Amino acid sequence: MPKPFSGPPSFLFVLKRMLTLVLLITSTGCSSEVSLNGGGQRFASQADSGARYVFLFIGDGMGLAQVELGRALLAPGDSLSFPSFPVTGMISTSAADRYITDSAAAGTALATGYATSVGTVSMAANHRDTLKTIVEMAEGDGRRTGVVSSVGIDNATPACFYAHEPLRGSLYAIALQMASSGVDYFGGGRPEGNFPHKRSRAVVDRGDIDSLMQLSGYSVVKNSASLRAVMPGTPCIASGPSDMFGALPFDMDRPARDADLALFTREGIRLLDNSKGFFMMVEGGKIDWACHANDAAAAGRDVAAFDRAIREAVAFYHRHPEETLIVVTADHECGGLSLGNRDGAYDSRLELLHYQTISMEKLSGKVAAWKKAGGVSFLAALDSVRVFAGLGAGADSELLLSRDEERELRDAFRATMSAGAARGGQYGAADSFSPAVVGILNRRAGVGWTSNVHTAVPVPVFALGHNAHMFAGFYPNTALARRLMQASGLPGSLR
Structure with missing residues (x-):
């Protein structure tokens, strides 16, 4: 036993x-x-x-x-x-x-x-x-x-x-294989290859993935209530609110009402359980x-x-x-994550990371909105940094910015606001401000990275x-x- x-x-x-x-x-x-x-x-x-x-x-x-x-x-x-x-x-x-x-x-x-x-x-x-x-x-x-x-x-x-x-980037070709895969339950993120900007690049477009899944007998559900209503043994593809890559939000950005990985796992167990x-x-x-x-x-x-x-x-x-x-x-x-870095030596304060309230990805989205709107000053950006990352706040002396750090953020902000359009990618290639904000908080917390x-x-x-x-x-x-x-x-x- x-x-x-x-x-x-x-x-x-x-x-x-x-x-x-x-x-x-x-x-x-x-x-x-x-x-x-x-x-x-x-x-x-x-x-x-x-x-x-x-x-x-x-x-x-x-x-x-x-x-x-x-x-x-x-x-x-x-x-x-x-x-x-x-x-x-x-x-x-x-x-x-x-x-x-x-x-x-x-x-x-x-x-x-x-x-x-x-x-x-x-x-x-x-x-x-x-x-x-x-x-x-x-x-x-x-x-x-x-x-x-x-x-x-x-x-x-x-x-x-x-x-x-042969190629992981052939997302639509991969997504097409779901309908004939025999898998009983798909849960979590959506098939990115089905998004119009990805389907347009496919060698052959055989139609909407959700429609093809339905034709193959799958229930296609996109909210928690619908997922809970699916009967055990019914083939199902279930997804939650996603970004342009088909992914669920980072957990720190997820609204409490939205499904998380635990819910998709729990419902999967219910649907798959059999003798x-x-x-x-x-x-x-x-x-x-x-x-x-x-x-x-x-x-x-x-x-x-x-x-x-x-x-x-x-x-x-x-x-x-x-x-x-x-x-x-x-x-x-x-x-190459390290819990400890050269700046902090033997001192670390990982609890400082709790002052960060949104992911760098979401912060980068806000920076992109500032840039599009125009007229956002560096001082206004610093106010947002205090709200989203705690830096510069008086709640903890470890979060006060040094002159060098403030200069680092100012230079990154100016470069970001004056740079050309982002060249694509997960966070926007033209944003150097968000990584600078998160990087300073990581250093203060005693976190080190060797690679991206x-x-x-x-x-x-x-x-x-x-x-x-x-x-x-x-x-x-x-x-x-x-x-x-x-x-x-x-x-x-x-x-």
């Missing part, structure tokens, strides 16, 4: 236990394992039966520092649930053709157990051979399947679990977007939102402890439930997928 999942220990305790497990396994080995091509392991004598209900949670861009940041920004006495899972491990993340991966190659590794080239969605690096995904294996076993994400549902990571496409079992992948995709922007406050808040979704799976585990497996990991680290892109730092694994023991150790991301297939008892899984 599995031990009940109880309250979380400290993060340092979890990290110590993880390192101990890694050292133990690499030094002594496991007598019941045999070698597997690609660095995986076979646990034939340990995985006597497969888990019936399987959850894979992927925190996009979430390294150990992001996990700790999410915990540090919680209310006193609160903690994240998944770092206290009884089994911990680590995985490497490199692609077949590059040391620092992208989400398509990393997602393919986690979905299929094979390495591929960057930009490739569940196909071999030769761009000819398709790779069978764990979702397809689960469907072949008669189980229901779900794919959930806080970003566009045709974005790289979720796409790797149901589509096969045959199910497989559900849930991605916290906005963690990565925040880290690309070096926005520590937004990243920490989205880690917490990701954890709320995981808690929905933990609640299900308590109802089915002998049949449920939950695995939490990341596809890669993003931003991914890194090759190994990422953590946390596991709970039936066959969770199979996920201890240090191994490649491809091996995690193979272990997950075996732990699920899926026919045709890689050996």
